[in-house]
Amino acid sequence: MSTPKVTVLMPVYNAGPFLREAMESILRQTFADFEFLIIDDGSTDDSVAIVESYNDARIRLFKNEKNLGISATLNKGIALSSTELIARMDADDISYPTRLQKQYDYMLRHPACALLSTWARVVTEDKKFVRLERYRSNFYYYNLTFECWMYHPTIMFRKKAAERVDMYSMPYSEDYDLFWKLSTRFEIGNLAEPLLDYRLSSSSLNAVTKKKEYDLANEQNVLRNIRYYMGDDFTISMPVLECLRHNFGPVVETGDMAEILACFSVLDAITERILRTENPNGDPRSIRAAHYFKKRFMLMELGKALPKAQSVGLLLRTNAWPILCALALHSLRWRIKEAIRIVGNPLRVLNPQRVV
Structure with missing residues (x-):
């Protein structure tokens, strides 16, 4: 069997309710030349049984003897990966069918890019739309100083680049830490289209079960980022x-x-x-x-x-x-467009041939 072109790395921990849908969103990708590296981090539910129910040669399942946590599990996955390109996936999200193809094509066209994200569509547990996370791609580098715009399961990165910045090195806010480190040394990119549904789960580590720990880690990351530019004594x-x-x-x-x-x-x-x-x-x-x-x-x-x-x-x-004037002008333009949309363009009556 030839070496695949991409590794899809997915850690699993008690992900039974959504795992099958997440897996199938990867297995049904239009880009098929990948290995699906799944690492179970000591699940006590039926997660392992769900993974083992699939008969697909692309799946490589590893089981941690005990719960190692997200960072250690992801670093283990990077070490086990047989490819240079690694796409992240979470066990409760849904990748769109063309996600891997579009990311792979971009990385081939941009060999200097070490980290590529996409927009994400945020949904509830039962997949009701919440919001579309869309940001200007050329603003990502600057704004990573202050906040993490990148959704972890949308990421594709280069293995060697991640190894050069010490991979995942924090127990919490591990994704933000890695993305920022990569951005200080390598080109980063973003595909300005949603290629994943990001599910808001009641068992989410960063939003629910370990929210305080993640909030503190995010704060520490931002302070570290600022001092990178301003000096350690700032x-x-x-x-x-x-x-x-x-x-x-x-x-x-x-x-x-x-x-x-x-x-x-x-x-x-x-x-x-x-x-x-x-x-x-x-x-x-x-x-x-x-x-x-x-x-x-x-x-x-x-x-x-x-x-x-x-x-x-x-x-x-x-x-x-100047900012207020720009805002006022933007607001005026929006109001004019809304008025035209609602009542029609009043200038049309000046041309009798266009009156219906």
């Missing part, structure tokens, strides 16, 4: 750090305008350091644009949360009028 208050993560409650609760303004001065300083840091993803135009939109979002959210006097003071002291 200090930042917790409310300002949380504001940069788009958690605005702590800085609003301080009621301290100096602390609120610090959110923007710190953001500007970090952005300047990012611009000056050599990086394969460091396109200045994209970085400045991502900074503009992040700053605009922060101003809008803080403006809504603060008392009116403070909100006006914030806009004045951050020289936000």
